[in-house]
Amino acid sequence: MNFEFSQKVSGLQASAIxxxxxxxxxxxxxxxxxxxxxxxxxxxKQLEELxxxxxxxxxxxxxxxxxxxxxxxxxxxxxxxxxxxGCFNSEYDDVIITSGAQQANELSAKVLCDESxxxxxxxxxxxxxxxxxxxxxxxxxxxxxxxxxxxxxxxEIKLKKGGVKLLYLIPxxxxxxxxxxxxxxRQKAFELCKKYGAVILEDNPxxxxxxxxxxxxxxxxLDTEGSVIYSGTFSKILSPGIRVGYVCAHKDIIQKIVICKxxxxxxxAMWSQMLVYRxxxxxxxxxxxxxxxxxxxxxxxxxxxxxxxxLSSKIIHTSPQGGLFIWCTLPDEVTTAQMVEFCTAAVRDxxxxxxxxxxxxxxxxxxxxxxRLNFSAPKKDEIIEGCSRVGRLSKEMFGE
Amino acid sequence: MNFEFSQKVSGLQASAIxxxxxxxxxxxxxxxxxxxxxxxxxxxKQLEELxxxxxxxxxxxxxxxxxxxxxxxxxxxxxxxxxxxGCFNSEYDDVIITSGAQQANELSAKVLCDESxxxxxxxxxxxxxxxxxxxxxxxxxxxxxxxxxxxxxxxEIKLKKGGVKLLYLIPxxxxxxxxxxxxxxRQKAFELCKKYGAVILEDNPxxxxxxxxxxxxxxxxLDTEGSVIYSGTFSKILSPGIRVGYVCAHKDIIQKIVICKxxxxxxxAMWSQMLVYRxxxxxxxxxxxxxxxxxxxxxxxxxxxxxxxxLSSKIIHTSPQGGLFIWCTLPDEVTTAQMVEFCTAAVRDxxxxxxxxxxxxxxxxxxxxxxRLNFSAPKKDEIIEGCSRVGRLSKEMFGE
Numbered sequence: 001m002n003f004e005f006s007q008k009v010s011g012l013q014a015s016a017i018x019x020x021x022x023x024x025x026x027x028x029x030x031x032x033x034x035x036x037x038x039x040x041x042x043x044x045k046q047l048e049e050l051x052x053x054x055x056x057x058x059x060x061x062x063x064x065x066x067x068x069x070x071x072x073x074x075x076x077x078x079x080x081x082x083x084x085x086g087c088f089n090s091e092y093d094d095v096i097i098t099s100g101a102q103q104a105n106e107l108s109a110k111v112l113c114d115e116s117x118x119x120x121x122x123x124x125x126x127x128x129x130x131x132x133x134x135x136x137x138x139x140x141x142x143x144x145x146x147x148x149x150x151x152x153x154x155x156e157i158k159l160k161k162g163g164v165k166l167l168y169l170i171p172x173x174x175x176x177x178x179x180x181x182x183x184x185x186r187q188k189a190f191e192l193c194k195k196y197g198a199v200i201l202e203d204n205p206x207x208x209x210x211x212x213x214x215x216x217x218x219x220x221x222l223d224t225e226g227s228v229i230y231s232g233t234f235s236k237i238l239s240p241g242i243r244v245g246y247v248c249a250h251k252d253i254i255q256k257i258v259i260c261k262x263x264x265x266x267x268x269a270m271w272s273q274m275l276v277y278r279x280x281x282x283x284x285x286x287x288x289x290x291x292x293x294x295x296x297x298x299x300x301x302x303x304x305x306x307x308x309x310x311l312s313s314k315i316i317h318t319s320p321q322g323g324l325f326i327w328c329t330l331p332d333e334v335t336t337a338q339m340v341e342f343c344t345a346a347v348r349d350x351x352x353x354x355x356x357x358x359x360x361x362x363x364x365x366x367x368x369x370x371x372r373l374n375f376s377a378p379k380k381d382e383i384i385e386g387c388s389r390v391g392r393l394s395k396e397m398f399g400e
Numbered sequence: 401m402n403f404e405f406s407q408k409v410s411g412l413q414a415s416a417i418x419x420x421x422x423x424x425x426x427x428x429x430x431x432x433x434x435x436x437x438x439x440x441x442x443x444x445k446q447l448e449e450l451x452x453x454x455x456x457x458x459x460x461x462x463x464x465x466x467x468x469x470x471x472x473x474x475x476x477x478x479x480x481x482x483x484x485x486g487c488f489n490s491e492y493d494d495v496i497i498t499s500g501a502q503q504a505n506e507l508s509a510k511v512l513c514d515e516s517x518x519x520x521x522x523x524x525x526x527x528x529x530x531x532x533x534x535x536x537x538x539x540x541x542x543x544x545x546x547x548x549x550x551x552x553x554x555x556e557i558k559l560k561k562g563g564v565k566l567l568y569l570i571p572x573x574x575x576x577x578x579x580x581x582x583x584x585x586r587q588k589a590f591e592l593c594k595k596y597g598a599v600i601l602e603d604n605p606x607x608x609x610x611x612x613x614x615x616x617x618x619x620x621x622l623d624t625e626g627s628v629i630y631s632g633t634f635s636k637i638l639s640p641g642i643r644v645g646y647v648c649a650h651k652d653i654i655q656k657i658v659i660c661k662x663x664x665x666x667x668x669a670m671w672s673q674m675l676v677y678r679x680x681x682x683x684x685x686x687x688x689x690x691x692x693x694x695x696x697x698x699x700x701x702x703x704x705x706x707x708x709x710x711l712s713s714k715i716i717h718t719s720p721q722g723g724l725f726i727w728c729t730l731p732d733e734v735t736t737a738q739m740v741e742f743c744t745a746a747v748r749d750x751x752x753x754x755x756x757x758x759x760x761x762x763x764x765x766x767x768x769x770x771x772r773l774n775f776s777a778p779k780k781d782e783i784i785e786g787c788s789r790v791g792r793l794s795k796e797m798f799g800e
Binding site (some may be wrong): 051059112244 | 408
C-alpha cells in the first residue's frame with residue numbers, strides 16, 4: 001500500500017546522523033557522535049538504592065496512573081530549585097514535569113505556533129528541537145550564532161519582519177557549538193522579543209555542567225510577565241534514560257501544555273519522577289553537580305589538547321567551559337560536500353564517528369564546513385585514539 | 401501577558417472530567433470515574449523483584465539513552481506476541497515501543513493526517529484519543545456505535561463523501577461503552593476502508609481483559625497490505641504508571657512514527673521497557689492474563705447486580721464481558737443538561753463520581769443522556785456503597 005503522509009511529516013527526513021550511526025554499530029568504531037552525559041558521572045548506585053526503597057514503600061503509586069502535571073512532590077522540588085535560581089515567578093509561573101526536555105520544547109511549540117508562524121533559532125542549533133518545530137510545519141528561520149551568542153542586529157531585522165512567535169535559544173554550552181551567550185546579549189534578546197511580542201523558549205540542558213568560568217544568569221531571570229518559557233532536564237546530571245524534564249512558564253501556557261501532554265503520553269513514568277524526587281530529598285543537588293565538574297573538565301581538556309596536538313592546524317574549534325560538545329570548523333575553501341565526505345571517511349575508514357554540521361542547519365540547503373565532537377561519552381583512551389585517527393585523516397585531506 | 405495560542409490548541413478544553421475530578425479530591429468520595437486497572441491485579445511484587453535484578457545487572461543500559469524504536473529485546477518479544485495473535489505480518493509490518501498507547505494513537509494521527517483530512521471514530525469514543533486528533537485540528541466525525549459495533553451503512557456513507565484518512569476503533573470493550581464489535585462488522589468495516597482508501601487505527605487496550613465469552617479476532621488479522629495500524633499497551637495487564645505501549649503497522653508508517661517519536665520524547669523510559677521485557681521472559685503472559693480474569697469478573701458482576709438492584713429501573717446499561725466500563729443511559733426524556741446535573745449531584749451531594757457522557761462526544765454540541773461507570777478501580781465495598789448512593793439519587797430524580 002502507498003501511504004499518503006501528512007505534509008508536516010513527509011518533509012521530515014531521518015537525520016543525517018542516522019547514516020553515520022549505521023557505521024557506528026561496528027564495535028571497532030570510537031564514537032564522538034553521541035549526545036549523552038559521561039556514564040561514569042551518573043549516580044547509578046544512588047539511584048539503584050533509591051529505587052529499592054521506592055518500590056518497597058510506594059508500589060501502589062509507582063505502578064498506577066499519575067496526573068498529567070507531574071508527581072506533585074517533584075513539581076514542588078523543581079519550583080524550589082528554580083526559585084533559588086531566580087527562574088520561578090510565584091506570581092504567575094507554574095511547572096509541569098515532562099518526558100525529557102525534548103517534550104518540553106516540542107509541546108511549547110505546539111501550543112503557541114500555527115503553520116503560518118515563524119520560529120527563530122540559533123543557526124546552527126539542536127537537531128531534535130529543529131525537527132520538533134518542523135514537525136508542526138512552521139516557518140523556521142535562523143539567526144547567525146557568534147562566539148557570544150546570536151547576532152543581535154540580525155535578530156532585530158527578523159523580528160521586525162513580523163510573524164515571529166518564538167525565539168528558541170540554548171544559551172549555555174549550546175548544542176552543537178558549545179558556545180555560551182553573553183549576559184549583554186541575553187538582555188538585548190529579551191528586550192527585543194518583548195518589544196516585538198515574541199516569546200523566548202530558553203532551553204537549558206547543559207547549564208549545570210559548567211566546570212570553568214562564571215555562571216551567567218538565565219534569560220528567565222529577566223522575565224516580569226511570562227514572556228520566557230524555561231525548559232530544564234535531569235538527563236545530563238542524573239540520567240537520560242529515565243526521561244525526566246520540566247517546563248517553567250506562565251500558568252496560562254502551562255495549562256495548555258498540560259492539555260497537550262495529556263493527549264501525548266498522559267503522564268511521565270511514575271518511577272522516573274519519584275526517583276528524581278527521592279534523589280533531590282536525599283542528596284544535596286549542588287554538591288552532586290559540583291562532583292560532576294572534575295569529570296567533565298578532565299575530558300574536555302584532554303580532547304582539546306588532543307585536537308591541538310593531532311588535527312590539521314587548519315581546523316579551528318571552540319573551547320567550551322562546560323557542556324558536552326566541541327565544534328570544529330574546516331578551512332574556508334572546504335565545501336559542505338567535502339565536510340560530509342570528511343565525516344563519512346572518518347567513520348568508514350578511520351572508525352571514528354563525528355557528526356557533520358549539516359545535521360544542525362536550519363534549512364537542508366544551508367552550507368556548513370563544521371562538525372561536532374562529543375567528549376563526555378567516550379572513555380579517555382578512546383578520546384586519545386579517536387583524535388589520532390581523525391588527526392591522520394585531517395592531515396591527509398587538509399595538510400599539516 | 402496575553403498569549404495567542406495556536407488554533408489547534410485554543411479549541412482544546414480541559415475535559416469535562418476535570419470538573420468532576422475536582423470534587424473527587426474529597427477523600428469521602430467514591431470514584432467510579434477512573435480509567436485505571438484493578439490495583440489488586442497488578443503484579444507489583446513480581447515487578448519489584450524484576451526491577452531489583454535489572455538495576456543490579458544492567459545499570460549502564462537502564463540509565464543511559466536508548467534508541468527511539470524501543471529496547472530491541474522488548475520489540476522482538478512484542479513481535480512474537482503479535483505473531484501468535486495473527487497481528488504481525490513479517491512481510492511488511494514493524495513494531496515501535498511507545499510511551500503508552502496514548503502516544504501510539506496520537507503519533508498515528510500526526511503522521512497521516514493534515515488539517516483538511518477527516519478522522520472517523522465511534523460515537524461516543526475515548527476522550528484521550530478524540531482530543532489527540534483534535535489537537536491536530538483535523539475534521540473529526542462520528543459513526544453511531546450500536547451494541548455490536550458501529551453502524552456499517554453510516555460508515556459507508558461517510559467514507560463515500562471522501563477525505564477520510566483514518567477510522568479509529570476500539571473493537572473490544574470500548575471506552576466508554578464497554579461494547580464489543582462483532583466479527584461480521586469487523587470484516588465489513590475492513591473491506592469498506594480498503595475500498596475507500598482509509599486506514600484503520602485499531603486500539604486494543606482492553607482485549608486481554610475478557611473474562612466471559614469467546615475472543616473475537618483483531619481487525620489487524622485481516623490486513624494483507626498494511627491498511628491497519630494496531631496499537632496495544634501493557635497498562636491494563638502490568639501497570640499503567642510505567643507507560644509502555646506499542647504500535648504494529650506497515651514499516652513505512654513505523655518509520656514516520658519513529659521520526660515523530662524522536663522529536664516527541666526521544667524514547668520511552670528504559671527502566672519501563674526493560675521491566676516489561678523481563679516480565680515477558682520470566683512469566684507466562686497468558687497465565688498472568690488468565691489470573692486477572694477472576695478479579696475483573698467478580699467486580700463486574702458485583703457492579704451489574706448492584707445497578708440492577710439499586711438504581712432506578714428506568715436506567716438501562718450495557719453488560720460487558722470484559723474491560724473496565726459499564727455505560728448507563730437515562731430515560732428518553734432526559735436532556736443532556738439533566739444528565740450532567742445528575743452526575744454533578746452524584747459527586748457533590750452523594751459523594752460518588754461518575755463520568756458524564758459529554759466527555760466522550762465527538763462534538764461539544766452532541767446530545768447524550770449516558771454516563772460511564774468504572775468497576776475495576778473501586779474496592780468491592782465501595783462498589784456496594786457507591787451504587788447505594790447513586791441508586792438513591794437516581795430514584796429521586798427519575799423515579800423507582
